[in-house]
Amino acid sequence: MRILVLGDSYCPSERFRTAFARLDGASVEFDDLEDEPGWRPETPSERRISEVLGSPEQVIARLDGQEILVVQGAPVTDAVLDSAPIRLVAVARGGPVNIDLQAAAERGIPVVTTPGKNANAVAELTIACLVLLARRAVDAIRWIDGGGEFALDNYEGARWLGHDLAGHTLGLIGFGQVGRRVAARAAAFEMRILAHDPYMADDLVREGGAEPAGLDALLREADHVSIHARLGNDNRGLFDARRFGQMKAGATLVNTARAELVDEAALHDALVAGHLSGAAVDVATGRVAGAAHPLVGLPNVVVLPHIGGATVDTLETGGRLAAAEVRRFLEGQPLVNVANRAALASLGGPSR
Numbered sequence: 001m002r003i004l005v006l007g008d009s010y011c012p013s014e015r016f017r018t019a020f021a022r023l024d025g026a027s028v029e030f031d032d033l034e035d036e037p038g039w040r041p042e043t044p045s046e047r048r049i050s051e052v053l054g055s056p057e058q059v060i061a062r063l064d065g066q067e068i069l070v071v072q073g074a075p076v077t078d079a080v081l082d083s084a085p086i087r088l089v090a091v092a093r094g095g096p097v098n099i100d101l102q103a104a105a106e107r108g109i110p111v112v113t114t115p116g117k118n119a120n121a122v123a124e125l126t127i128a129c130l131v132l133l134a135r136r137a138v139d140a141i142r143w144i145d146g147g148g149e150f151a152l153d154n155y156e157g158a159r160w161l162g163h164d165l166a167g168h169t170l171g172l173i174g175f176g177q178v179g180r181r182v183a184a185r186a187a188a189f190e191m192r193i194l195a196h197d198p199y200m201a202d203d204l205v206r207e208g209g210a211e212p213a214g215l216d217a218l219l220r221e222a223d224h225v226s227i228h229a230r231l232g233n234d235n236r237g238l239f240d241a242r243r244f245g246q247m248k249a250g251a252t253l254v255n256t257a258r259a260e261l262v263d264e265a266a267l268h269d270a271l272v273a274g275h276l277s278g279a280a281v282d283v284a285t286g287r288v289a290g291a292a293h294p295l296v297g298l299p300n301v302v303v304l305p306h307i308g309g310a311t312v313d314t315l316e317t318g319g320r321l322a323a324a325e326v327r328r329f330l331e332g333q334p335l336v337n338v339a340n341r342a343a344l345a346s347l348g349g350p351s352r
Helices: 013-021 056-062 101-106 119-134 137-145 156-160 177-188 202-207 215-221 241-246 264-272 312-330 341-346
Strands: 002-007 027-032 068-071 088-091 169-173 192-196 224-227 251-255 276-281 301-303
Touching (some): 002 013, 002 056, 013 027, 088 312, 119 137, 119 177, 119 224, 119 276, 119 301, 119 312, 169 177, 177 192, 241 264, 264 276
Parallel strands (some): 002 027, 002 068, 068 088, 169 192, 169 224, 251 276, 276 301
């Protein structure tokens, strides 16, 4: 069986070579797409996808009879699926937003994903943000970068008195792959951990090392709140002025999930008013160079350019997870992470 592994500017196909070299009984070809920042969706199928690198035309040009297509950010539309005898699509990311799942289901093609591939990286960055905020390290760094004096005596740190993480309470919003890993790392810092996840049973939250809590109670008690929820229609703008008002005075907020979960203007106001002592965001609404953003420039805010999953290890983990699904497919074993399983079943397709 022939396999095409398509890389892109974020995740070159080279990152997948080791994982796919171990597949027996398959011919694996590797290629990479070029960025097309000017590409715009035109067809209904193209409008159902997002966060793409390259274009459908590039994918079609590289397909040549392969039956398994492996991608990271490449767009997979109905036209792509019709250009080769594709039997399986593997996307090396947790949310397959660059794949037209409806078109795949209509053609009986399973789409497998790699949930949790970046969980370690995002959890580690979350802890780093918590330490930076609690210890006011960013303030100290900016002081030195701005020409402030330092290394003059043993007491100059008094200007930036912060707090230990130990003995303080961390509130996690969402307790999935990332949230559970944050809890494990926070426990090593001797923190008390609360978790709010309406989709997870309380006993599973406890097994993950956290105390289940309602959202209102969590916000009242947590010294630090970290968001790890998936974005949905029911939680868009979840953190608004009312929610920030419920948080403890002096608390901090970390968001490494989705920008749309937070009302950035309301967060700005809570920080400027001093109700929150700091915030760190790895996700924010888009801003072109030179344009104003409500959080950039605030002295008690860390704004990062979405580096949560940007590690070599994350990319290679995605390759291993995708290769494992492909191996199961080749061996006739049940697939594990099928993104369109329900749609396939409803259409009478092979949802294995």
